[in-house]
Amino acid sequence: MTETPPSAVLADDAAYAEAVQLAVDSAAAYYADGTSALDDDAYDRLVRGIQAYEEAHPEAVLPSSPTGKVAGGAVVGDVPHTVPMLSLDNVFGTDQLADWAAGLERRLGHPVTAWSVEPKLDGLAISARYRHGRLAQLVTRGDGAAGEDVSHAIGTIVGLPDRLVDPVTVELRGEVMMTTTQFEEACAKRQAHDGTTFANPRSAAAGTLRAQDRPYVCELTFFAYGVLPPSGDDSELAVRLRELPHSEIMRWVATQGVQTTAATPVAGIVAETLERVGERVAEIAAARAGLPFGIDGIVIKCDLAGDQVEAGFSSRAPRWAIAYKLPATEKITKLLAVEWNTGRTGIIAPRAVLEPVELDGSVVTYATLHNVADITRRGLMIGDNVVVYKAGDVIPRVESPVVHLRTGEEQPIAIPEVCPSCGDAIDSSQERWRCVRGRGCRAIASIVYAVGRDTLDIEGLAENRIKQMLDAGLISDFADLFTLTREQLLALERMGETSTDNLLAAIERAKRQPLSRVFCALGVRGTGRSMSRRVARHFATMDAIRAADAEAIQQVEGMGPEKAPVVVDELIELAPLIDKLVAAGVNMTEPGATPPAAEGVRPSEAAAPVAELPLAGLAVVVTGSMTGKLGTLSRNEMNELIERAGGKASSSVSAKTSLLVAGDKAGSKRAKAESLGVRIVDPEEFATQVSAFL
Ligand code: IVH
Numbered sequence: 001m002t003e004t005p006p007s008a009v010l011a012d013d014a015a016y017a018e019a020v021q022l023a024v025d026s027a028a029a030y031y032a033d034g035t036s037a038l039d040d041d042a043y044d045r046l047v048r049g050i051q052a053y054e055e056a057h058p059e060a061v062l063p064s065s066p067t068g069k070v071a072g073g074a075v076v077g078d079v080p081h082t083v084p085m086l087s088l089d090n091v092f093g094t095d096q097l098a099d100w101a102a103g104l105e106r107r108l109g110h111p112v113t114a115w116s117v118e119p120k121l122d123g124l125a126i127s128a129r130y131r132h133g134r135l136a137q138l139v140t141r142g143d144g145a146a147g148e149d150v151s152h153a154i155g156t157i158v159g160l161p162d163r164l165v166d167p168v169t170v171e172l173r174g175e176v177m178m179t180t181t182q183f184e185e186a187c188a189k190r191q192a193h194d195g196t197t198f199a200n201p202r203s204a205a206a207g208t209l210r211a212q213d214r215p216y217v218c219e220l221t222f223f224a225y226g227v228l229p230p231s232g233d234d235s236e237l238a239v240r241l242r243e244l245p246h247s248e249i250m251r252w253v254a255t256q257g258v259q260t261t262a263a264t265p266v267a268g269i270v271a272e273t274l275e276r277v278g279e280r281v282a283e284i285a286a287a288r289a290g291l292p293f294g295i296d297g298i299v300i301k302c303d304l305a306g307d308q309v310e311a312g313f314s315s316r317a318p319r320w321a322i323a324y325k326l327p328a329t330e331k332i333t334k335l336l337a338v339e340w341n342t343g344r345t346g347i348i349a350p351r352a353v354l355e356p357v358e359l360d361g362s363v364v365t366y367a368t369l370h371n372v373a374d375i376t377r378r379g380l381m382i383g384d385n386v387v388v389y390k391a392g393d394v395i396p397r398v399e400s401p402v403v404h405l406r407t408g409e410e411q412p413i414a415i416p417e418v419c420p421s422c423g424d425a426i427d428s429s430q431e432r433w434r435c436v437r438g439r440g441c442r443a444i445a446s447i448v449y450a451v452g453r454d455t456l457d458i459e460g461l462a463e464n465r466i467k468q469m470l471d472a473g474l475i476s477d478f479a480d481l482f483t484l485t486r487e488q489l490l491a492l493e494r495m496g497e498t499s500t501d502n503l504l505a506a507i508e509r510a511k512r513q514p515l516s517r518v519f520c521a522l523g524v525r526g527t528g529r530s531m532s533r534r535v536a537r538h539f540a541t542m543d544a545i546r547a548a549d550a551e552a553i554q555q556v557e558g559m560g561p562e563k564a565p566v567v568v569d570e571l572i573e574l575a576p577l578i579d580k581l582v583a584a585g586v587n588m589t590e591p592g593a594t595p596p597a598a599e600g601v602r603p604s605e606a607a608a609p610v611a612e613l614p615l616a617g618l619a620v621v622v623t624g625s626m627t628g629k630l631g632t633l634s635r636n637e638m639n640e641l642i643e644r645a646g647g648k649a650s651s652s653v654s655a656k657t658s659l660l661v662a663g664d665k666a667g668s669k670r671a672k673a674e675s676l677g678v679r680i681v682d683p684e685e686f687a688t689q690v691s692a693f694l
Helices: 013-033 040-056 094-108 180-194 201-210 236-243 246-255 274-290 305-311 372-378 443-451 463-471 478-483 486-490 497-510 515-522 529-539 542-547 563-573 575-583 635-644 668-676 683-689
Strands: 115-121 124-131 134-140 170-177 220-228 269-271 295-302 321-325 330-342 348-359 362-368 385-389 397-401 619-623 648-650 659-662 679-681
Touching: 013 040, 040 330, 094 274, 094 295, 094 305, 094 321, 115 170, 115 220, 115 274, 115 321, 124 201, 170 201, 180 201, 201 220, 220 246, 269 274, 274 295, 274 668, 295 305, 330 397, 348 385, 362 397, 372 397, 443 463, 443 478, 443 515, 478 497, 478 575, 486 497, 515 529, 515 542, 515 575, 529 542, 529 635, 542 575, 563 575, 619 635, 619 668, 635 648, 659 668, 668 679, 679 683
Parallel strands: 619 648, 619 659, 659 679
Antiparallel strands: 115 269, 115 295, 124 134, 124 170, 170 220, 295 321, 330 348, 330 385, 348 362, 385 397
16 A cells, blocks of 8 residues: 655755744644645655654754644644644554554553544534533634634534534534535635635635635535533533543434534444454545545544543544545646647647646646636646646646745746647637537547447558548548448558458448447547447437437436536537438447337336346446456447446446456456455356346
């Protein structure tokens, strides 16, 4: 698993002093309003470097050093905490976790038999003080000893009720954050107000929590992760809160109407063994990219009150808990340039060229910038430090510039005035700019896509051959391929009798491809291979697809309200091409699928019964190289097979995966499936299971 990330290397006392100053400034900015010149990773690296230097040069330690201090020594707020709000020590990877657990068990003198494993929520720690069941005061963590009163935010935080169910006096500790939706709404409000946006949900939550006189209100979310009885209180509740396991206390908090992570896919669990802890860590890590809120790790705690008391605290953190850090999904790096490319549908897309940065386990050099309006909205400039986000399988994207790191050397981004591919005019009437030639601009790219192995699979039709046909005026789109004559092909240079006959036979075979592949070949914006299969299975015929309005298209699984109208528009634009295909005798039906029935009947009710199919209801992932009967199938063909047999093909293993088909050299997906207890079969066994569909 992951290793400890590197630390900054400090050469001398001067470099050390500079590093301390930078860390102190960053911590102050971070705890003040969530902005910082350094992302979390860079800050941690810096502090580790400072620590290493101090160990080697104890005489040089500066009093302002952030090491060993809560919140890096940033002092904010004047409301003393009843019990200090501490930090958590970190581990990176399972080996370090095992070392930490072994050390703790040695200290306790006995094994730990109950671990609480929960998400590390990526927001801000807050203390919520309830008196007789009423929310009386909200205090930030500040420097851990005292925080700032932010009670003005009461009433704007989902999950933190003004009143508890029982009239009890307790202090809740938890995380205030913004969900993805809340973040988007907050950005839109700020955009409308002053034309700027927030860098990320965390800083948006920090800024919002402290903001008092904003003319707009942004909603926040709270998740509790701990409860403290008032000190000196020996009521029955207080005694119970001191004695119950952490997991039971969290169940009690939920009964009081306070939000916990219990209802989320990453709910806290109690693990009896370290092995089970490791499994839950893998499950939470796997669920991360799909969560509606940010997490930056997993917190592992002793569940039993007795263990916690025995383990105690260091000056910075409890000894009974540890944060298992996940790789960063967001980092700051430099925007070096912007490239403009015209895609096969004629869309002109800007792409950011970045100083390479490691994000969620891979090195990112390019990131999407969506469109011109987006660049303008974000006020990006070449040379800017930018926040880049990437998690799971998502395409890396540039979120925002870090305006306070500007040096004055930044340059405006040059916006193209003509199509970067053909030099013709740009249609800028829509948010996504497009070459006025539309698909015609990069006809060659559209045709290469349409005839590829995963679409019409016309063997022997390489890109240079397509170019030759385009130049000779024989074709202008892929439908023209179906009306090519033997004579026309023979007249082309380097085209002999045998290759001509082979190509004509391949074109003839392509006419019988299922609708899913024909539809995919059209290259409808927003629909790739798997969406094309879903569309084809849902509608069964091209006529039914063309007759559908946006609402009907939206019935297809995974088709959101934004994509559906685009598909409708695209089908109108593609109508002449589709007509040509129909006229050429290309198949327009999906084998085994039934068209949705008359109005008022839900398509799922009208569809053929799927329950008896061998993979009905199963989410299947394929990994490694296939052998035996499946040896010749591409990944796309495997996915088609899975779906013909009633299953759902997906590319990544998660807690929702039902079956993993693991061939030779299966790597991380197999390991993940094993840790999640997902059923694993080899290609031979799978081939037998779906033999009727091969
Ligand atoms: S328990 C004594 N549980 O992480 C500190 N903290 O890096 C006990 N955090 O300040 C904290 N999720 O703001 C705990 N499930 C969780 C958490 C969590 C996020 C935050 C918390 C803390 C910080 C430490």
